[in-house]
Amino acid sequence: MTPRTRAVLINTPHNPTGCVFSRRDLEQIAQIAHDNDLTLISDEVYSAFVYDGDHCSLGALGGPDAHRHIVVSSASKRFGVTGWRIGWAVAIPEISRRLRVVRQNLSACAPTPLQAAVATGLRAANSAYDARARDLYRSRRDRLYRGLVKAGFSPLLPRSGLFMLAAMDDRGTAGASACERITKSLGVTPLPLHSYCRVSAIADDYLRFAFCRPHAQFEEAVARIERAAAAVTHIPARV
Incomplete structure (x- = not known):
């Protein structure tokens, strides 16, 4: 990290090693982010594919800096639709609004039928x-x-x-x-x-x-x- 660092991006479960961060790992990373006044972003696209142990999401961590935590995921892996390029971010409303502005100016939006299909899949998916x-x-x-x-x-x-x-x-x-x-x-x-x-x-x-x-x-x-x-x-x- 440098004085210019504003955010830290982590990936758990990890591609390509398959490493899974424990709750203790996340707590330590969150503490580092807190000590350095950073936003913490967790890429969790492989969360449905943990074979040994359990997945702990940054979103479940809580704590005083939970409002600065962002969890991103994707339909590409969970539903096997990599060509659809549909994902999402979970964050507080203020951050979510800013993310939508960036998304709109980068690529407008994914095709509407594909969004509807992913929404249906998310509602239907269960344990x-x-x-x-x-x-x-x-x-x-x-x-x-x-x-x-x-x-x-x-x-x-x-x-x-x-x-x-x-x-x-x-x-x-x-x-x-x-x-x-x-x-x-x-x-x-x-x-x-x-x-x-x-x-x-x-x-x-x-x-x-x-x-x-x-x-x-x-x-x-x-x-x-x-x-x-x-x-x-x-x-x-x-x-």
């Missing part, structure tokens, strides 16, 4: 719906983990989210070129971490795999990774 989704993606998470281990990767089992990080045998080589080579050899495309992380020691070691594709595509992708086995994780770099 049973969320539980079924968690069970589905938990099983996919575990399936992908086993497949990556079999292929010789060193995956990290995420507590939440729809993604998994995995290291290759050749540490320090997991960049865009490695993703391109895996794509060409297997037809499976992981993503490099450089757009998520500025720490080269981490970004150069790990790739991000998604397990939110349609069932048939997901199973075929894992099968291809397993068949390739160690050849996947030890692909010589171009000279």
Whole structure:
């Protein structure tokens, strides 16, 4: 933080690691924001996909600075409609009014039928719906983990989210070129971490795999990774 800092943006559950902040974590972050007179914004788009433990929302934290807390979320992940680009923010009325002004001048609004559909989904969604989704993606998470281990990767089992990080045998080589080579050899495309992380020691070691594709595509992708086995994780770099 610097003297110019006015707000802190956090992400829990976290993309791409799957880390989930505890209530104690949030309380400590909120205290730092309070001590430095900052607004605290929490991106919680993966809150419905916590597999181990529970999600604690910044909005439930309370405290003297609750009026400076903003929670943002999205239909993209919860309902699997990433192309609709519909999200929302929960804040006190004064902040909400200002957010709407910014939104109006950036992109006017999302298509009205899509907004109505998301509103219907939010009214209809319940704990049973969320539980079924968690069970589905938990099983996919575990399936992908086993497949990556079999292929010789060193995956990290995420507590939440729809993604998994995995290291290759050749540490320090997991960049865009490695993703391109895996794509060409297997037809499976992981993503490099450089757009998520500025720490080269981490970004150069790990790739991000998604397990939110349609069932048939997901199973075929894992099968291809397993068949390739160690050849996947030890692909010589171009000279």
